[in-house]
Amino acid sequence: MSAKKKITEAFQRNAAFDAEKIKVETVGSKVILVRLVRSLAKKDDAEDAVWAARGVMAIENKLIVEEDLLIF
Numbered sequence: 295m296s297a298k299k300k301i302t303e304a305f306q307r308n309a310a311f312d313a314e315k316i317k318v319e320t321v322g323s324k325v326i327l328v329r330l331v332r333s334l335a336k337k338d339d340a341e342d343a344v345w346a347a348r349g350v351m352a353i354e355n356k357l358i359v360e361e362d363l364l365i366f
Contacts, residue, residue: 296320297320297323297325297347297348297349297350298318298319298320298325300347300348301318301325301343301344301347302318304343304346304347305318305340305343308343315329315330315331316328316329316330316331316340316357317329318344322351323349323350323351323352324350324351324352324353324354325344325347325350325352325353325354326353326354326356327340327341327344327353327354327355327356327357328356328357329357329358330357330358330359330360331357331358331359331360332359332360332361333359333360333361334359334361336359337355337357337359340355340357341353341355
């Protein structure tokens with residue numbers, strides 16, 4: 295099973311994540327996270343979950359915190 299699939303399934307199993315809002319991309323051993331999360335804590339949790347996946351050597355965390363979109 296690919297790292298991308300393992301990470302996506304881990305997000306789906308974990309109620310803390312809005313899995314449909316997080317897009318996981320992989321380039322070799324690098325994982326790229328894209329889209330929206332509800333809080334900075336969720337952004338950090340998503341990155342921690344990716345580090346737990348075997349074979350991940352780098353993460354590019356492009357997740358945007360929804361709260362940040364409300365700043366005027």
